[in-house]
Amino acid sequence: MKTLILRPLLFVSFALFLSACDDTPEQPIENAPTQENIVPTTPPPQPTAPQIEVGYTLTEVTLSNLLQSITIPLQKDKTLTDIQKTCLKTIDGSFAQQQVQNFFLTKFTPQELEELNTFYQSKSAIAYTKYGREQLLISEGLIVNRVTKRPKRSQMKKVKEFSQSPLGQKYIQVSSEGSLVNIVMPLLQQEIKKCGIAL
Numbered sequence: 123m124k125t126l127i128l129r130p131l132l133f134v135s136f137a138l139f140l141s142a143c144d145d146t147p148e149q150p151i152e153n154a155p156t157q158e159n160i161v162p163t164t165p166p167p168q169p170t171a172p173q174i175e176v177g178y179t180l181t182e183v184t185l186s187n188l189l190q191s192i193t194i195p196l197q198k199d200k201t202l203t204d205i206q207k208t209c210l211k212t213i214d215g216s217f218a219q220q221q222v223q224n225f226f227l228t229k230f231t232p233q234e235l236e237e238l239n240t241f242y243q244s245k246s247a248i249a250y251t252k253y254g255r256e257q258l259l260i261s262e263g264l265i266v267n268r269v270t271k272r273p274k275r276s277q278m279k280k281v282k283e284f285s286q287s288p289l290g291q292k293y294i295q296v297s298s299e300g301s302l303v304n305i306v307m308p309l310l311q312q313e314i315k316k317c318g319i320a321l
Contacts, residue, residue: 179242180235181222183251184297185215188306190255193314194262202319209317218309225305229296234289241284246277 193210196202202210215222226235241247253270260269273281284290296302311321 178219179239180226181219182215183242184222184226184302185218185306187297188303189213189215189310190258192310194258194264196314196319197264198262206317206319210314210319213310213313213317217313218306221305221309222302225302226296230292234292237289238293244280246273246280247284249273249277250281 193213197207197210230238249270250273253273256270285294314321
């Protein structure tokens with residue numbers, strides 16, 4: 123029986139880390155209905171006001187940080203098989219993306235969300251993220267095939283400036299508060315169970 127322990131300090135420390143966005147184009151669905159074989163149905167409901175989207179970048183970085191803070195320590199468990207460890211590594215944040223987006227919509231203004239996404243898409247944030255996540259793996263005694271060089275001083279400066287800004291401080295606080303963890307943890311536990319790991 124495994125016990126999930128969230129280490130808040132670790133999560134906050136890596137709150138500014140970001141992975142690159144997924145640019146994989148959407149694949150067409152096989153046997154999709156064509157104009158010729160669509161059966162007429164009742165007209166669709168009238169469209170409502172467009173919903174604000176938080177954006178993939180902000181939700182991805184937040185979920186990735188939370189995932190790493192939980193799954194990396196689990197990977198060190200010697201009782202797990204290689205298949206189970208690989209399964210842990212392949213869990214992505216899609217299982218809770220919409221829930222986290224909805225959460226952020228209640229915490230940030232549209233302008234703040236735009237600023238956060240812009241920052242996390244910057245070269246400085248991406249470089250800092252990649253380096254930081256590899257350092258986390260190394261600190262946990264896990265193998266990194268090729269260690270990324272430390273980000274440039276100018277990149278580190280930009281990340282530090284953002285993290286000390288009012289918006290950066292607000293994001294760190296919001297992303298590490300208990301209500302977000304309470305939203306994600308039950309969903310994450312289900313994903314871990316799919317890997318054959320008893321919790």
